[in-house]
Each structure stands twice: as structure tokens, then as C-alpha cells.
Amino acid sequence: MRNITIALTAAASAFAGLLQAQMNPPDTKVTLRQLAPGHYVLIAGRFNSGVIATSEGAVVVDAIAPEEVARQQRELIASEIGQPVKYLVSSTFHDNYSKGNIAFHDVIKVGTERYRTDLRELMRRGNVSSEEQKARMPTQTFRDKMTVYLGGKELEILYLGRGHTAGDSIVYVPQDRIAYLSELYFHEEFPFMADGYGIQWIETLGKIEALEADIFVPAHGIIPANPRETRDGLRRARQRLIAVRDAVQQQIARGATEDQAVAAIQFPEYEGLRGYPQQKDIAVRRIYQEIKGTLR
């Protein structure tokens, strides 16, 4: 019993550490990089956020937490791009991309219906004040698609299926051949799977790869000097999920239990990737459960 308690405590603190590592310190410096005319990425630590600038205002894809960092994000958009923020599109309900929403409390905040449900539940469980809840919640939701017409640009905000969470959004700008993928895309990192659906994630990324775009903006990872190389990066990110799926399927075919699959499956080729040591077992477990139909 004592051993079980120690093991559980260790697991809980490892998980807490992981969640903490997921958020930037308040003094993290934010930098702005142009990817294409009118398209930018804001970088804070290991987090990326997108900005689409039009003649009638800017659209931000994901606020980076904490609030102080998101405030810097907004100041940088005002000083460097010279546009007011009109919309904030949020993909992930997790704190690392929703706590910064507070700094955008006065703009139109968009997310999927499922994002709204999951964010509300997260804040309820975290005993977040009603004032903060109001500042973080979306003001507009959609199910499959919402189109924003702004400054001559047509922005498609899309839900293409489950992946990193059950309610991820992407923002696709067909005329500029660019798509902002948030945490559906971990560039040269191992995917964070704690609330993920690996099998469906593979399908969702398949739909994204079919989009007529040259640049895919990831939430994590350093975007190559030539941003068009992200099409290959995205293919590799999907391939990593396929590798986990195939390995789990093989274990299931041999009659392995979930624990046996976790023990048997290793990917030496991914060991150097950020997130692998923390996420490999979680990815195997969730995909095992997804295949078996027991994932809640």
C-alpha cells in the first residue's frame, strides 16, 4: 500500500511538473517574426501564436499564457504591426493557451463549442474566479466552420475532427496558402497526448495535409528559416502518430495488455525529441484505449 502511495505521489508530482513546464514565466520575452506578407508568428519560450494582419485589424490565433506574456503579445502587435486586435481564435482549452485570453477580454473570442465546454469545466474544477472565467470564455462558438471577412481577407476557422483535444480549431487563409494549426502540430517534438485522440488525430492531420497551403504554423517547435518546410514537418509529425498507432496495433494483435504494450513499445528514433520521455507512455495508453473503444 505504501509503495502504491509513493508511486501515485511521484506520478502526481511528475504530472504537476509537466503542467508547470507547460507555462512560461511571466517575464518571458515575446518576439515577432514575419512568415509571409500579413502573416506573423509571436514566439514566447517554446510557444508560438499566430497573427493575421489585415487593413481592418488583426486576428490572433491563440493567446500565450500567462496574462503578462499575452499583454506583451498585444503590445507588440500594436507597435510592430500597427493594427488593433479584432478577433482571438483559441484552439486549445489548456491553461497554456487559455490563461492569456484575459489580455484579450475585450475582443471577439472564438472557439469550437467543445472548446467552450472543456474550458468551462477546467475553470470550474480549478475554482477560477467568475471574473476570470468571463474574461477567458469565448464570445462566439461554432461547430464545423466559421468564416471571417476582414480587410479583404477570407479566413476559414475550421474544426476538422479530434486531435490534441476534442475541440481544436485551425485557421486557414486559402488566398495566402497558410494555415495556423495550434497544438494539432508539434514541429519536431513528440505530441502532447494527455487529452488527445491519437487515431483521430492522424485523420485530422490527413485532412489538413490536403489543404492547399504551403505554410503550416505549429504551436510548438522552431519554425524553419524557410517556413514552407513546415509541409514536410507536418508530414513527419503525422508519421510519428502513425508509428505509435502501428506499434500499439501490433501489441494488441499479440494479445498484450495495456501495461505490456507500454513496457514493450519504445521509439529510439524519437528519444531526442522534446516531450518524448514524458509523453510516450501516455500516447501508447490513450491510443491503446482508443483502439479498444474504452477511451472516455
Ligand SMILES: [Zn+2]
Ligand atoms: Zn494543449
